[in-house]
Amino acid sequence: MRYYYCICFCLIINVAIAQSTPGEFFPEKFPAATIYLDDNSLMQGTIMKISDKVLTLSAYAADTSKTKTFFEIDIPHIRKIHIKTDVALSMAGGAVIAGLVGYGLGYITYSDKNSISEEDNKDRQKLRGAIGALITAVPGAFIGMITGLFRKQNFTINGDNERMKKLKRALR
Numbered sequence: 409m410r411y412y413y414c415i416c417f418c419l420i421i422n423v424a425i426a427q428s429t430p431g432e433f434f435p436e437k438f439p440a441a442t443i444y445l446d447d448n449s450l451m452q453g454t455i456m457k458i459s460d461k462v463l464t465l466s467a468y469a470a471d472t473s474k475t476k477t478f479f480e481i482d483i484p485h486i487r488k489i490h491i492k493t494d495v496a497l498s499m500a501g502g503a504v505i506a507g508l509v510g511y512g513l514g515y516i517t518y519s520d521k522n523s524i525s526e527e528d529n530k531d532r533q534k535l536r537g538a539i540g541a542l543i544t545a546v547p548g549a550f551i552g553m554i555t556g557l558f559r560k561q562n563f564t565i566n567g568d569n570e571r572m573k574k575l576k577r578a579l580r
Contacts, residue, residue: 484567495556502552514540
């Protein structure tokens with residue numbers, strides 16, 4: 409049994425070393441991007457990997473619209489990269505922030521002096537806070553969706569590896 413654990417441990421270490429090849433970067437989430445090249449052409453797709461010399465992009469082939477292929481683009485030929493933001497993440501962020509604000513406003517603004525006991529007041533205060541959170545979460549998600557649709561991160565590369573390092577830091 410010890411040999412089994414030893415072999416598994418060695419395999420895990422081997423895989424970890426193989427994946428951490430120096431100079432290669434794999435983003436956690438593969439972002440959708442528009443890449444502008446030196447010859448005034450552009451490519452749209454998903455960034456899969458960035459190495460010291462090449463950016464690997466998964467995009468639809470020009471001849472067919474159903475087949476995705478991998479394109480390796482040399483970094484010296486890249487002029488600009490526009491990365492689209494995640495709309496679902498923006499919606500969730502907007503809903504959470506607006507929900508917290510709505511809960512706080514509903515909780516603070518409740519006052520009822522005619523209640524039977526103090527516990528009833530606290531329960532109703534929490535209920536009003538929860539209703540405020542539900543009411544404000546929907547517009548917050550809508551605002552987050554609009555923000556996510558129109559916000560893009562722009563990176564001017566101009567073939568410079570130092571500027572690609574900024575892109576790698578932004579994708580972590």
